[in-house]
Amino acid sequence: MLDQGLKSQLKTYLENLRHPVELIASLDASAKSAELKVLLDDIVEASEKVLLRLDGQDARKPSFAVRAPGADARVTFAGLPMGHEFTSLVLALLQAGGHPPRVEPEVIEQIKALEGDYSFETYFSLSCQNCPDVVQALNLMSVLNPAIRHVAIDGALFQDEVEARKIMAVPTVLLNGQPFAQGRMSLEQILAKLDTGAAARDAAKIAAKGTFDVLVVGGGPAGAAAAVYAARKGIVTGLAAERFGGQVLDTMAIENFISVPHTEGPKLVSGLEQHVKAYDVDVMNLQKAARLVPAKTAGELSEIVLESGATLRAKTVILAPGARWRQMGVPGEEQYRNQGVAYCPHCDGPLYKGKRVAVIGGGNSGVEAAIDLAGIVAHVTLIEYDSQLRADAVLQRKLASLPNVTVITSALTTQVLGDSEKVTGLTYRDRPTEAAHTVELEGIFVQIGLVPNTEWLQGALALSPRGEIEVDAHGATSAPGVFAAGDATTTPFKQIVIAAGDGAKAALSAFDYLIHLPTEATQAVAA
Template identity: 65%
Template sequence: MLDANLKQQLSTYLQNVTQPIEITANVDDGAKSAEMRTLLNDIASLTDKITVFETRDAEVRVPSFAINRKGASMGVRFAGIPMGHEFTSLVLALLQVGGHPPKVEADVIAQIKAIEGQFDFVTYISLSCQNCPEVVQALNLMATLNPNVRHTMVDGALFQDEVERNKILAVPSVYLNGEVFGQGRTSLKEIVAKLDTGAAARDAAKIADKDAFDVLIVGGGPAGAAAAIYAARKGVRTGVVSERFGGQVMDTMAIENFISVKETEGPKLAAALEQHVKQYEVDVMDGQRAEALIPGELNEVRLASGATVKAKAIILATGARWREMNVPGEREYRGRGVAYCPHCDGPLFKGKRVAVVGGGNSGVEAAIDLAGIVAQVTLLEFGSELRADAVLQAKLKSLPNVTIHTDAQTTEVTGADGKVNALVYTDRTTGQSHTVALEGVFVQIGLLPNTDWLKGVVDLSKHGEIEVNARGETSVPGVFAAGDATTVPYKQIIIAMGEGSKAALSAFDHLIRSSVPHEAASTV
């Protein structure tokens, strides 16, 4: 099951296990149970700290296994075979159940341990989902720290009957005590905050008590991280306010054009960015959404929590989000057939019919990926021709289960019984309306800048992008901007990092010049 290289790596990690672990596997005579048995035995062979037992309990998902510290019930279970992106979740669970301390702030650990009540979580995932491990790992950690919390990861592709019964068409989907708790990537702090209802108020009070920063960065994506590093290296008091550190990079699967790094994945890059930022004296305030910018001698950023943060210079790096079609049915069936991440949700549509809306690189790549999973892909492009690179178009057109419609304007997503059942589009050349029967719609039509909260404060382009000059300056003195939220062309990670660095240098220059008395400056 595990190759020699992976066994060697895992053996090294398992040296950190200090407490004996018991893995209880619930199996039958099927092939998947045999596969899971091989995986668990491979793991147990690498350390004398792990013992594997088998049960045959009809009341428990098969195949599945629970990980417990000997003599304790930690509430961590995997239903399925956690390979792919979830292999890291398995390794971390083994380490944490085995007594290795988690890399989490002490106050967060204390907050988790103090949560009262009974919480039985189930997370439906796909092994190709890069957003799922963060949720799985967060809930597993909570289960190891608090005996009131239990968590089961369920591979949706393996337990399709259960997925169909619950009408789950997007991952990760989290249920708490049998009811929907959340969907999509969610951080540990966000989950804890939902359970600990007083957390938001406490965080807001802490933030409100902070002294003014020299430089405050709004946004924790590549541009924001680069700006934070460059500002902190100048020795100025630096803060970062972010709704989700890593930004949209967290939703990116393969990154193959980041210079000097042959290939990586979004979550890995985001984690590296966060580690780099934390090497400096940067005050990172994660899980905070900015609602208003109030310029002044000390600029203010008002947060959704009610707190206000002040700074001499502001760098706006709020990034962008997936553009919506804004047609009837899209929002109603989001997570019920309408999706935006083919890597995450594609496996849930195995053998079904789907549409991809968008003929750029993202749309064509999504259609190619999905064609290897689903029964039929229909790609719809608003323009008269596809906009993707020629090599991608050639690959797409070679696939037998792909149909392409250009000059196609999507007008509606329809459904029944809470799930998508069709997409309606208009042929822009004939004006005729067509209905495509299907089970899923993947929207890939570009990005929208996260700048709604800045309207009327800084100058925005007709596309809602923050207008900046070559120095990253906005229309407001002391306020700078960088990354995908700005008018700078080509929305690329490496460009965003460069622009974030430049904005920080410009902000530092602004601090120096604004601190020089007018009389002294005029004699220089």
């Protein structure tokens, strides 16, 4: 099951076990159970502290529990946790074996203090880059708090269960049998959802903070770069983000970040976070900005009002709120979101194995999605509004070689159809003839670009007709002391490397603004 390289890595990791760990397998005569038995044998071979039992009685087969000997089995994997979930398996072994997690002490205490009875089930796919964060968070919570249990379930392996429970997106989390959450969630986000008093406590702490020299709003590549460049100047720097990493967290393959031939979004974000935390930056995660009150004249403070009600004050502000997936805006789309309408083919594609799906959008993202899905689903219909595809030629050639892909151009999607529970098709209009057509299918993957997260800035500063923050060559906005960077601005070409450069430029511009303030203005702000 594991190649020699992975076996060597696993052996090294498991040297950190502080006490024995038991694996309790529930197997049957299936081929997948045989594969799981090989994997478990490889794990046992890697450490004498790992023990394997084959007397598990779990109804899901194949599956296995991870526990300390004699303890309750609170962490279970249903399926083979390979692919993106192999790290989740390794961490579960280490944590069950007493290795301390890399989590802030106050977060650990918050987990231990949760009261009640929590039985979590998470449906994941092995190709989902969003799923490991959720699986790892819930596994850790289960290890730390005896009132919490978690089962991570490979949706592609337990298709009957997925169909019965109408799971149409991953990760999907159930709590005590009821829907709890969908999509990527960090440990802190899960805790905030369970610990209802946490938001108020955080708001009180934030409201008590002093004035920042530079306050960055946004935690993507632009925001991270801005924070690093500002902190390196030795000035008081803060970063408030709804979700550190932003849209990059949902990006699978990154092959154009100069000097890094290939990486994945979550890995890049991890590097960004480590880099930011290496400097004296006050990072305030899970904080959504609700309103900007810009300075009226140079030297005055700007304010960021958060959704929690807390207000942050700063001499300069760098806005880097990023962008989100653009929606089609047609009837049925919102109703069937995560019930057949999806935005991440890498995450949700395996749930549509053997089914018919559509991809909306003929740019690079849409064509790449169609190519990936063609290897999983029965048939892909790609629908493009323009008269021709806009993707790179190499991608179009690959797409044209696939026998189970139909390309429809000059088509406007007009409605998502469903049976009140799931998608059953879509309608589109042929633009040259105005003829209406219906396509029967089970899934729709929307890949039509991004829309800036700037609704909360309306009226505070100048925005373009598309809602982008208008900036000059220095990243300055129409408001004094307020700068902006990244995908939410009028800077052309929405690319990670450009956003990072924009963030660095905005930070340098903010510093230049600060040092050129008149002395009396600087003193007034400081007071």
